[in-house]
Amino acid sequence: MRVAWILAKSRWRERPSTLLLLSLAIALAAAVPTGTNQAVQREVQKLRQQTQGIPLVAGAGSAGQTDLVLAALDFDPRSIPTATWGLVEAARQDVPDGVLPMHLGHQASGVTLIGTESDVVSTLGLTLASGRWCIRPGEIVAGANTSLDRFSLGNIVESEAPQKFALQAPPTQRLRVVGRCAPTGSPADQVAWTNLTTTWVLDGLYHAHQSDSGQPNNATADRQILAPNTPLIRNLYDQDGSGLHAHISKSELPIHLLRITPQDQRSLTMVRTNLKLAYGAMTAVPEKVADELAESFAARAKLIQLAVVVPGLGVSLLALLVVWLDWQRRRAEHAGLRRLGASQWMLVGSFALELMGTLIISILLTTALTFGLAIFAARWVM
Amino acid sequence: MSSEPIIFLEEVLVKRGNFCLEIPKLQIFTGERVGIVAPSGQGKSTLLMLLAGLIAPTKGRVCVCGVDPVSQPPQWRAQQLAWMGAELELATDLRVHEQVTLAAHLMKHPIPSQDITDEVLNRLGLAGFQNRTMASLSTGQQQRVALARVLLHPAPLRLTDEPTASLDKGWSNVCSDLLLGESDAVTVCFASHDPTLIGRADRIISPEGSPP
Numbered sequence: 001m002r003v004a005w006i007l008a009k010s011r012w013r014e015r016p017s018t019l020l021l022l023s024l025a026i027a028l029a030a031a032v033p034t035g036t037n038q039a040v041q042r043e044v045q046k047l048r049q050q051t052q053g054i055p056l057v058a059g060a061g062s063a064g065q066t067d068l069v070l071a072a073l074d075f076d077p078r079s080i081p082t083a084t085w086g087l088v089e090a091a092r093q094d095v096p097d098g099v100l101p102m103h104l105g106h107q108a109s110g111v112t113l114i115g116t117e118s119d120v121v122s123t124l125g126l127t128l129a130s131g132r133w134c135i136r137p138g139e140i141v142a143g144a145n146t147s148l149d150r151f152s153l154g155n156i157v158e159s160e161a162p163q164k165f166a167l168q169a170p171p172t173q174r175l176r177v178v179g180r181c182a183p184t185g186s187p188a189d190q191v192a193w194t195n196l197t198t199t200w201v202l203d204g205l206y207h208a209h210q211s212d213s214g215q216p217n218n219a220t221a222d223r224q225i226l227a228p229n230t231p232l233i234r235n236l237y238d239q240d241g242s243g244l245h246a247h248i249s250k251s252e253l254p255i256h257l258l259r260i261t262p263q264d265q266r267s268l269t270m271v272r273t274n275l276k277l278a279y280g281a282m283t284a285v286p287e288k289v290a291d292e293l294a295e296s297f298a299a300r301a302k303l304i305q306l307a308v309v310v311p312g313l314g315v316s317l318l319a320l321l322v323v324w325l326d327w328q329r330r331r332a333e334h335a336g337l338r339r340l341g342a343s344q345w346m347l348v349g350s351f352a353l354e355l356m357g358t359l360i361i362s363i364l365l366t367t368a369l370t371f372g373l374a375i376f377a378a379r380w381v382m
Numbered sequence: 383m384s385s386e387p388i389i390f391l392e393e394v395l396v397k398r399g400n401f402c403l404e405i406p407k408l409q410i411f412t413g414e415r416v417g418i419v420a421p422s423g424q425g426k427s428t429l430l431m432l433l434a435g436l437i438a439p440t441k442g443r444v445c446v447c448g449v450d451p452v453s454q455p456p457q458w459r460a461q462q463l464a465w466m467g468a469e470l471e472l473a474t475d476l477r478v479h480e481q482v483t484l485a486a487h488l489m490k491h492p493i494p495s496q497d498i499t500d501e502v503l504n505r506l507g508l509a510g511f512q513n514r515t516m517a518s519l520s521t522g523q524q525q526r527v528a529l530a531r532v533l534l535h536p537a538p539l540r541l542t543d544e545p546t547a548s549l550d551k552g553w554s555n556v557c558s559d560l561l562l563g564e565s566d567a568v569t570v571c572f573a574s575h576d577p578t579l580i581g582r583a584d585r586i587i588s589p590e591g592s593p594p
Contacts, residue, residue: 003487010475014515329474336471339436341460341488 004346007337008353018322023358025319027365028312034366035373042374108157108175109150112191113140126188131179134194140175141193144183151177151192387445388412388539388569389433394442396428403428403589405442412538413566417583418573425589426573427468430541433571434465447539460488464535466542468573470528472516478503479512481527485535494534502530505560507553521548529557542572546579554578 012019107113131153134141142151150157159173175194183189334347389410396403403425410416418426431437432444435451435458444450447462459465464485472481479499486493494502503509506526516524525548532540545561546554558579562570574580 003484006476006480006484006487007473010473010477010480014475332469333471333473336467336469337473338456339434339459339465339467339471340485341456341458341463341465343456346488 001346001349003342004349004353007347007350008357011354012357015326018326019354019358020361021315021322022319023361023365025312025316026358026362027369028315030362030366031369031373032312035370036377038370038374039377107160108140108192109147111142111146111151113159113175113194114191125184125186126193127182129180129182131177134178138173138175139178139194141179141181142177143189143191143193144181145189146180146192151180153177153180386412388447389571390443390445391432392443394432394439394444396425396432396437397440398428398437401425401428405429405589408587410569410571412569415562415570415582415584416572417580417586418571418589419575419580419586420588420590427543429589430543430571430573434459434463434541457488460485460537462537462539464532464537464540464542466528466532466540466545468543468547470524472524472528472531474516477513477515478508478519478527478530481516482530482534485531485537489536491536499534502533502560505556506530507556522550522553525549526553526557529561533560538568540568540570540572542570544574544576545572546574546576551578558582 128141129144131141140157155177157175157177159175175192177192181189181193334342337347338344387409389408391405391408393407394403394405401423418429420426428437432439433446433451435444435446435454438452444452449458451458473484476484482499482503483493500509500512503512506529508523508526508530511519511523511527516527519527525545529542529545532542532545540561542561546557549557554576555578558576559582561572561579562582572579572583580586
């Protein structure tokens with residue numbers, strides 16, 4: 001053991017650069033993936049924390065829908081207020097100022113529900129025959145020709161989801177009839193009206209994308225991303241043939257709940273690009289998008305790894321060459337020591353001691369490098 | 383000189399490739415200084431390696447210090463032999479003072495005192511070189527370090543191959559005196575072409591190896 005110690009000590013004393021190079025190569029090989037992974041995980045965690053309170057919801061089942069979501073975001077890059085499903089549930093129970101998640105494509109007892117604003121009711125020629133205009137979530141005003149049995153004042157009706165949208169909201173909503181319109185002699189008499197702020201505006205936009213027969217408009221289904229500030233909403237409402245939609249200024253669009261669920265890479269790219277364009281940072285990213293972004297970070301992290309691994313590989317190859325040359329020298333030396341009477345175990349022992357020293361330094365270097373790389377990678381990734 | 387041979391060889395044949403060495407009988411007694419002298423390639427080093435148990439005979443009997451050296455563990459060599467090969471076989475990263483006490487460590491004997499070590503190194507002209515590594519020494523100095531290792535190795539049998547090969551006449555004289563001039567309890571067997579060393583031997587043997 002004494003001889004093993006003397007030999008091992010002599011290596012470290014006389015060839016510290018060789019052994020440090022080996023330690024560095026080992027440390028690089030261990031620290032690069034660990035450090036980069038730590039950085040990515042930290043960023044993912046940060047994103048998740050940022051998005052936890054924002055379960056943004058919007059039915060975006062196709063590229064066309066995603067366009068709309070993006071257009072809306074670009075159109076009015078306001079801060080999106082935090083809303084949770086708890087709030088949604090509260091809204092269902094008629095809590096004031098709540099938000100009722102509902103499509104404009106919803107129907108109630110076979111009657112189409114239309115979202116509008118009280119300000120523009122007069123432009124549609126609507127007047128109330130009884131009751132009041134809907135102002136709270138879950139309230140509706142029935143058209144003149146709707147069934148009196150089902151749509152009398154105070155009645156509760158169940159909405160029916162159109163089964164076309166990828167919304168995660170409850171499929172039905174309980175709606176209270178708070179008013180009835182006077183006859184106008186137009187198709188407006190056949191529908192029920194609900195306050196736009198109680199509805200899912202982005203699905204309203206999608207609704208505008210539908211043809212007269214209620215089917216999605218293929219012409220708009222594969223549209224590319226819209227430029228920011230496109231007066232999309234006004235145009236869509238203007239061009240809608242039914243004439244039943246309310247006109248609303250872009251600044252009044254109540255984008256309360258959005259959920260972006262891009263289903264293909266193109267949509268994902270658009271979402272990512274536009275969120276960045278609109279907000280300049282990833283501060284309001286939906287959870288699923290955060291996951292996707294995390295993947296993007298991971299991809300970049302791989303690039304970082306590559307950038308560091310290549311020189312690391314070079315160092316490793318150099319280290320291997322050093323080891324090989326050293327080994328050749330050591331074989332002759334070991335043969336000489338064995339002739340002097342050194343046992344194989346003693347030589348193995350000296351090698352083990354030498355390796356232990358190398359490993360201890362490697363571990364220290366790995367820890368330091370991991371920490372450093374984690375910081376470097378995090379900054380680069382972001 | 384003892385009547386019991388410390389080295390005894392009988393009907394030994396060594397075949398290594400095209401080389402063949404035959405030794406019908408050889409006896410070396412304790413305290414003898416035996417020089418192995420022969421032209422290059424005649425088997426001097428082979429004979430020394432045979433005695434050290436580093437190679438086995440193809441046939442015949444080899445007995446060193448009462449045992450067959452080939453069948454002994456490495457520690458036996460450390461205990462019984464002070465070996466100095468032609469290639470010196472110095473550990474390159476060890477310093478001079480570590481090199482010369484290495485054998486004592488291998489034998490698990492108390493290491494020679496600083497005074498003794500310094501005296502041997504002084505006599506070999508290596509005073510002040512204790513903390514130098516092999517890379518910083520000349521070939522002649524390295525040879526003297528290897529010789530110092532042999533001299534400080536308290537083994538009963540010294541086997542040295544060309545111990546003065548890289549030394550000038552002056553150092554050859556000094557080293558020959560040191561190697562051969564100690565107590566009769568130590569047996570020395572050396573291979574050499576150096577007349578200075580050969581002239582101090584008690585006996586000269588000449589192996590005659592040849593292609594079979």
